[in-house]
Amino acid sequence: MKFLSTVLTLAGSDPCGGAGLQADLNSISAHGLFGNSVVTSLTVQNTQGVLCSHDVDQEIVAGQLEALLADGKPSATKTGMLGNEMIVGRVAQLLKRHKIRNLVVDPVFKSTSGKILLSRKGIDVLQEKLFPLATLVTPNLKEAEALSGIRIRTRQDRVKAARIILKPGPKAVLIKGGHSKKDADDLLLVGKSLYWFESTRSANENLHGTGCVLSSAIAANLALGHSLEESVARAKEFTFQAIELGVQTGKGSGQVNPMGALFRQLQRGPHLERVQWAIEELKREEIGALIPEVQSNLGFALEGATGPEDVVGIPGRIIRNGSTIATLNAPEFGASQHVAKIVLTAMSFDPEKRAVMNIKFQEYFLDACKRLKMSVGSFDRAKEPKNVKQLEGSSLEWGTRQAILDAGFVPDIIFDLGGQGKEEMIRVIAKDVEDLVGKIKKIHRAIRKNPIKKEQESWRKK
Numbered sequence: 001m002k003f004l005s006t007v008l009t010l011a012g013s014d015p016c017g018g019a020g021l022q023a024d025l026n027s028i029s030a031h032g033l034f035g036n037s038v039v040t041s042l043t044v045q046n047t048q049g050v051l052c053s054h055d056v057d058q059e060i061v062a063g064q065l066e067a068l069l070a071d072g073k074p075s076a077t078k079t080g081m082l083g084n085e086m087i088v089g090r091v092a093q094l095l096k097r098h099k100i101r102n103l104v105v106d107p108v109f110k111s112t113s114g115k116i117l118l119s120r121k122g123i124d125v126l127q128e129k130l131f132p133l134a135t136l137v138t139p140n141l142k143e144a145e146a147l148s149g150i151r152i153r154t155r156q157d158r159v160k161a162a163r164i165i166l167k168p169g170p171k172a173v174l175i176k177g178g179h180s181k182k183d184a185d186d187l188l189l190v191g192k193s194l195y196w197f198e199s200t201r202s203a204n205e206n207l208h209g210t211g212c213v214l215s216s217a218i219a220a221n222l223a224l225g226h227s228l229e230e231s232v233a234r235a236k237e238f239t240f241q242a243i244e245l246g247v248q249t250g251k252g253s254g255q256v257n258p259m260g261a262l263f264r265q266l267q268r269g270p271h272l273e274r275v276q277w278a279i280e281e282l283k284r285e286e287i288g289a290l291i292p293e294v295q296s297n298l299g300f301a302l303e304g305a306t307g308p309e310d311v312v313g314i315p316g317r318i319i320r321n322g323s324t325i326a327t328l329n330a331p332e333f334g335a336s337q338h339v340a341k342i343v344l345t346a347m348s349f350d351p352e353k354r355a356v357m358n359i360k361f362q363e364y365f366l367d368a369c370k371r372l373k374m375s376v377g378s379f380d381r382a383k384e385p386k387n388v389k390q391l392e393g394s395s396l397e398w399g400t401r402q403a404i405l406d407a408g409f410v411p412d413i414i415f416d417l418g419g420q421g422k423e424e425m426i427r428v429i430a431k432d433v434e435d436l437v438g439k440i441k442k443i444h445r446a447i448r449k450n451p452i453k454k455e456q457e458s459w460r461k462k
Contacts, residue, residue: 004033004034005033005034005074005075005223005224006033006034006035006036006072006074006075006223007028007031007033007034007035007036007074007075007076007077007078007216007219007220007223008035008036008037008038008068008074008076008077008078009021009024009025009028009035009036009037009038009077009078009079009080009216009219010037010038010040010061010065010077010078010079010080010082010091011024011037011038011039011040011041011078011079011080011081011082011108011212012039012040012041012042012043012053012080012081012083012108012117013039013041013042013043014043014045014209015043015044015045015046016045016046016047016208016249016250016255017249017255018047018207018208018209018249018253018255018256019112019208019209019211019212019256020043020080020081020209020212021037021039021080023209023212023213023216023256023258024037024078024080024212024213024215024216025037026213026258026259027212027213027216027217027220027238027242027258028216028219028220029259030238030258030259030261030262031217031220031221031223031224031238033075033220033223033224036068036074038061038064038065038068039056039061039064040055040056040061040080040081040082040083040087040091041053041054041055041056041081041082041083041117042054042056043081043111045111046250046251046252047208047248047249047250047251047252047253047254047255048250048251048252048253049111049112049114049115049252050111050115050117051115052115053081053083053115053117055083055084055087056083056087058084058086058087058089058090059090061087061090061091062090062091062094065090065091065094065095066094069094069098069100073098073100073101074100074223075102075222075223075224076101076102076103076104076219076220076222076223077095077100077102077103077104077219078103078104078105078106078215078216078218078219079091079103079104079105079106079130080106080108080212080215081108081117081118082108082118082122082126083117083118083119083122084118084119084121084122085119085121085122085124085125087122088118088122088125088126088129088130089125089129091130092125092129092130092133093129095130095133096133100133101135102135102219102222102223103133103134103135103136104134104135104136104137104138104215104216104218104219104222105126105130105131105134105136105137105138105170106137106138106211106212106215107123107126107137107138107139107143107147108143108211109123109142109143109146110142112208112253123146123147127147127168128168131165131168131169131170132168132169132170133169133170134169134170134171135170135171135172135222135228136170136171136172136173136174136218136228136232137165137170137172137173137174138173138174138176138211138214138215138218139165139173139174139175139176140175140176140211141158141175141176141177144158144161144162144165144175145161147161147164147165148160148161148162148164148165149164150164152175155185155187155196158175158177158187159187159189159194161175162175162187162189163189166189166191171190171191171228172188172189172190172191172228173188173189174186174187174188174189174218174232175187175189176211176214177199184199185197185198185199186199186232186236188228188229188232190228190229195229195232197232197233197236199236199240207243207246207253207254207255207256208252208253208254208255208256209255209256210239210242210243210256212256213238213239213242213256213258214235214236214239215235217234217235217238217239217258218231218232218235220235221234221235238258238261239256239258241260241261242256242257242258242260242261243256244260244304244306245257245260245261245264245304246260247260260304264302264303264304264310267302267303268302268333271300271302271312271333272312272330272331272332272333274300274432274433274434275298275300275312275314275331275433276330276331277433278298278300278433278434278436278437279298279314279318279325279327279331281437281441282318282325282437282440282441283324283325283326285440285441285444286323286324287324287325287359287440287441287444288320288321288322288323288324288325289323289360289444289447290359290360290365290440290443290444290447291318291319291320291325291359291360292358292359292360292361292423292425293360293423294423295317295318295319295320296317296318296319296325296357296358296359297313297314297317297318297335297336297338297339297357297358298313298314298318298339298355298356298357298433298436299311299312299313299336299339299340299342299343299355299356299357300312300343300354300355300432300433300436301340301343301344301347301354301355302354303351303354304351305343305344305347305354306344307340307344308334308336308337308340308341308344309333309334310333311333311334311336311339311340311343311344312331312332312333312335313331313332313333313334313335313336313339313340314327314329314331314332314335314336315328315329315330315332315335315336316328316329317336338396339356339357339358341394341396341397341400342356342396342397342400342414342427342429343355343356344397345396345397345400345401345404346400346404346410346429349404349409349410350409350410352431353410353429353430353431354430354431354432355429355430355431355432355433355435355436356427356428356429356430356436357427357428357436357440358425358426358427358428359425359426359427359428359440359443360425360426361415361417361418361423361424361425361426364447364450365426365443365447366413366415366426368443368446368447368450369412369413369426369443371446371450372442372443372446374411374412374413374439374443375407375409375411375412375413376411376412376413376414376415377403377404377406377407377411377413377414377415378403378406378414378415378416378417379398379399379400379402379403379406379414379416380416380417381395381399381416381417381418381419381422382419383402384398384399384419385398395422399414399416400414400427410429411429412428412429412430412439413426413427413428413429414426414427414429415427428440428443
């Protein structure tokens, strides 16, 4: 049986799973480590806020901790919500006695909704007893102000506050900038050495549990043997992904999703298999007549895709091979910037629309789509702004967006009549790759059932 390193978290329980012990354990597991936990408080809360909390008796907290430490020392430990001064004191006493290393202290004072989670005396004991044992203390701006007595408005204020927070004896302090109105930059002070971690602020602002995820991710990286600076950098990247992949589970704040990146990675293999299945189905359907002169491609995005690297495409495109189709390469993520931009633009309006394929434009092809009761939208390349034309690869993104805005929803079909050096085209948009194959088959069969000769076409002249 394989021995697995453990990371211990001491924190309050969050029944909605976005913060506290639940977020800590998910973050630890996502790093390939095993999480141990000591419950310090039971909160009554949901995504709309903390209603009340009930601190666990200090002796029960101590009993949990002693039992775990008697069984073996963790590779790293993280503390979050500790509730009151008695719990803080007992935890500090035991961690000191067992010479616990790689201790990350997240000084949780208030919930996001403003509920007090640590008494004033508890803050004093935290600084006096627990900080001297800490490898790192991770206050947010409000917590740093409370710990230092400094009103933080500038970067220099953060530095002054960090130096004061270091005085009780922690090896380092990380003042998190996520609550700053100007930027999301974090300051790490290790002894006399300053490190600034500049951050891009995520569009997902109203999320619960970011501090818990970050501190537990730092502890996990320390357990994996990374330096403090590297652990902070890795944890910040991990937390940013967890924010970007955040989920809505209730009526209130969204939840940071520390398992999101892992789940997405696990989806990649099945996604490739599903696209390969789609190609084989379309080969059997013999859809060669639908392939345009510039050939086709098929895009299928992961849930929550943020860039072309999250969209499966066909390297070398889908080519016509007589009455059927052929591909030169197996599906890959990031294989087609063009279809990826169409999919990602559609998803920005409707996250459920994750698949697309371009097919040849013929007037009676479009008529077939209408007969099938498919919704149809279009854009006019002649109206494309000059700055879009000059930016390589932006035309399809602009055109897709324009068609969706004009329709007021994401249609099944988006077409354009081409332009200088641009072939006219139909794009079929679907919920997933199975839905896409179904639509392509219906279009193809409708065309075969009601063939129309080119000389009979009149749609464009009307």
